[in-house]
Amino acid sequence: MSTTAIPTQKEVFDLLRNDLVAIESEFERLSGSEVDSVTEIASYLREGGGKRIRPSLLLLAAKSLGYVGSSAVRLGAVIEMIHTATLVHDDIIDGAETRRGRPAANTAWGNSKCVLAGDWLYMQAFRVALDERDFRILDLLIQLTQQMVEGELLQMERLSSLLSEAEYYELIDRKTACLFRVSMQLGGILGGAPPELDEQFGEYGRHLGLAFQIVDDVLDLTASEEVLGKPTGSDLREGKATLAVVHALKRGTAEERAEIIAALEDREFNGPRYARILATLERLGSLDYAMHAAFAHAEQAKECLANLPDSEYRRALLWAPDFVVARDK
Amino acid sequence: MSTTAIPTQKEVFDLLRNDLVAIESEFERLSGSEVDSVTEIASYLREGGGKRIRPSLLLLAAKSLGYVGSSAVRLGAVIEMIHTATLVHDDIIDGAETRRGRPAANTAWGNSKCVLAGDWLYMQAFRVALDERDFRILDLLIQLTQQMVEGELLQMERLSSLLSEAEYYELIDRKTACLFRVSMQLGGILGGAPPELDEQFGEYGRHLGLAFQIVDDVLDLTASEEVLGKPTGSDLREGKATLAVVHALKRGTAEERAEIIAALEDREFNGPRYARILATLERLGSLDYAMHAAFAHAEQAKECLANLPDSEYRRALLWAPDFVVARDK
Numbered sequence: 001m002s003t004t005a006i007p008t009q010k011e012v013f014d015l016l017r018n019d020l021v022a023i024e025s026e027f028e029r030l031s032g033s034e035v036d037s038v039t040e041i042a043s044y045l046r047e048g049g050g051k052r053i054r055p056s057l058l059l060l061a062a063k064s065l066g067y068v069g070s071s072a073v074r075l076g077a078v079i080e081m082i083h084t085a086t087l088v089h090d091d092i093i094d095g096a097e098t099r100r101g102r103p104a105a106n107t108a109w110g111n112s113k114c115v116l117a118g119d120w121l122y123m124q125a126f127r128v129a130l131d132e133r134d135f136r137i138l139d140l141l142i143q144l145t146q147q148m149v150e151g152e153l154l155q156m157e158r159l160s161s162l163l164s165e166a167e168y169y170e171l172i173d174r175k176t177a178c179l180f181r182v183s184m185q186l187g188g189i190l191g192g193a194p195p196e197l198d199e200q201f202g203e204y205g206r207h208l209g210l211a212f213q214i215v216d217d218v219l220d221l222t223a224s225e226e227v228l229g230k231p232t233g234s235d236l237r238e239g240k241a242t243l244a245v246v247h248a249l250k251r252g253t254a255e256e257r258a259e260i261i262a263a264l265e266d267r268e269f270n271g272p273r274y275a276r277i278l279a280t281l282e283r284l285g286s287l288d289y290a291m292h293a294a295f296a297h298a299e300q301a302k303e304c305l306a307n308l309p310d311s312e313y314r315r316a317l318l319w320a321p322d323f324v325v326a327r328d329k
Numbered sequence: 330m331s332t333t334a335i336p337t338q339k340e341v342f343d344l345l346r347n348d349l350v351a352i353e354s355e356f357e358r359l360s361g362s363e364v365d366s367v368t369e370i371a372s373y374l375r376e377g378g379g380k381r382i383r384p385s386l387l388l389l390a391a392k393s394l395g396y397v398g399s400s401a402v403r404l405g406a407v408i409e410m411i412h413t414a415t416l417v418h419d420d421i422i423d424g425a426e427t428r429r430g431r432p433a434a435n436t437a438w439g440n441s442k443c444v445l446a447g448d449w450l451y452m453q454a455f456r457v458a459l460d461e462r463d464f465r466i467l468d469l470l471i472q473l474t475q476q477m478v479e480g481e482l483l484q485m486e487r488l489s490s491l492l493s494e495a496e497y498y499e500l501i502d503r504k505t506a507c508l509f510r511v512s513m514q515l516g517g518i519l520g521g522a523p524p525e526l527d528e529q530f531g532e533y534g535r536h537l538g539l540a541f542q543i544v545d546d547v548l549d550l551t552a553s554e555e556v557l558g559k560p561t562g563s564d565l566r567e568g569k570a571t572l573a574v575v576h577a578l579k580r581g582t583a584e585e586r587a588e589i590i591a592a593l594e595d596r597e598f599n600g601p602r603y604a605r606i607l608a609t610l611e612r613l614g615s616l617d618y619a620m621h622a623a624f625a626h627a628e629q630a631k632e633c634l635a636n637l638p639d640s641e642y643r644r645a646l647l648w649a650p651d652f653v654v655a656r657d658k
Contacts (some may be wrong), residue, residue: 116478126455138467152445221515
């Protein structure tokens with residue numbers, strides 16, 4: 001990697017390649033159970049992939065402080081197992097039919113087995129984390145999981161209802177930003193971060209997570225089904241008001257508001273209605289508004305690294321926020 | 330309590346009354362969440378009651394070794410929260426309509442919220458246990474939970490199929506005996522049990538748990554709906570072969586076996602068919618066989634206390650196995 005310029009995606013990936021491969025094997029090894037359906041469901045979920053952005057953050061945080069031990073790979077797998085456990089329970093709750101372009105696990109194995117497979121993944125993640133024999137790690141992970149579960153319940157309570165912007169932020173904080181924050185903090189613990197840096201790592205992760213989720217929510221409205229691996233407008237169809245929609249509901253005409261509210265309540269709509277809603281979001285600048293919020297959080301994330309000594313890992317962390325807001329899938 | 334005789338149920342209850350009341354308040358306090366549906370579902374489940382036999386074991390084990398601190402109450406609440414979390418997920422999986430004579434939580438709040446409420450209770454239990462800052466406690470609880478979840482998955486895989494006796498025992502070990510074992514071991518940890526006694530406490534709990542579940546399974550076949558708080562024969566209706574049924578399937582005539590197998594596969598049957606199956610179990614001595622197995626485990630449980638110094642708590646522990654096998658609900 002160049003010693004001065006912001007790196008490319010390939011350079012960052014090369015930097016972490018070996019560790020990410022090791023995390024993948026560790027995840028695979030740890031998902032093996034004597035109970036066949038656990039192994040099957042966990043393998044299916046693992047093979048579904050994902051960007052592995054959370055373990056990458058953990059690796060970069062730890063390595064930016066000179067960490068060289070093997071715990072980063074194990075905890076990277078722990079983070080990915082917890083993330084996977086939340087996804088499988090969320091898909092049950094949302095009645096999701098697809099995830100990352102494949103049938104959701106609940107459609108293949110049924111809800112019952114997926115409830116238990118999710119439980120098992122949580123426990124396995126805690127078991128591996130417990131082996132680190134560090135109470136700070138366990139405190140972070142248990143609080144995290146509880147916050148995420150509460151977030152999903154809050155989201156259910158607020159479906160089809162008119163969110164304030166603060167309520168939207170609370171939901172995405174719990175849904176996404178918490179896990180980004182904890183990934184950074186775990187890296188900080190491994191690297192022996194002093195308290196101030198621990199705080200800054202956490203804030204970096206939180207802002208990056210907020211930017212990530214806001215962009216995700218915009219893409220859900222604008223990207224094609226082919227790119228998303230699920231139908232465009234899934235959030236609206238599930239009754240979820242995201243930032244652009246929250247913005248439009250404050251600023252639209254009575255007629256525009258009524259149309260969006262009807263879509264949130266009906267949980268289904270046809271192509272012409274969706275096209276009209278998208279046009280409203282465009283007209284009101286709601287999509288731009290959301291993207292600007294994402295850019296602002298990306299900038300705030302970068303500012304949190306001001307005190308971190310320069311290294312290729314720090315440069316990769318500086319690159320991540322720009323990558324997150326520039327991605328198109 | 331008398332200093333020599335085996336105590337009565339009232340004497341044992343009096344001995345633990347204050348602590349059980351404290352565990353109840355602790356459970357109530359710990360089930361309060363800023364997310365309303367968590368608090369509602371957790372309160373509903375807690376108020377559903379139950380025999381609180383698991384925290385009682387923890388208290389008796391700790392107190393039999395002279396323990397006087399407050400951790401026994403907290404860990405008693407933890408054990409009851411974990412037990413409650415498994416019940417709410419199990420009820421979703423079994424599609425249960427009633428639990429302890431009331432509508433099951435999933436019928437009132439729906440499966441989605443109950444998946445999350447169960448997750449939350451697990452995490453809350455771990456969070457409270459984590460505050461004890463004792464890795465042995467966390468190791469026991471995490472392994473326990475994973476074993477129970479695997480047990481429920483194994484049960485699903487084996488529904489409607491012909492179990493061997495060994496397979497039946499593996500299922501009830503995971504479903505019930507593990508939690509009884511861990512309850513005793515947690516009490517042992519608090520009381521500072523030396524390794525040999527820790528082992529004996531664990532074995533006491535395991536045998537008591539096996540006896541408890543075998544009797545539960547017999548009662549499911551023989552007790553009235555009024556007494557059970559759920560329909561008689563629920564296990565058969567859910568495709569679950571329990572010990573008496575496993576016995577009858579080995580010894581019955583071809584016709585008797587066919588009738589039982591049909592009931593397990595159909596998952597529903599009428600009164601006359603159920604009466605014929607019960608008559609078969611009686612004729613083959615299958616219910617007696619199961620009860621004898623329960624008595625044997627109750628005796629083995631008592632033998633595990635041979636090295637424990639005499640006290641009113643030890644006497645209560647000696648009383649529990651007889652109580653468990655003699656109960657009619």
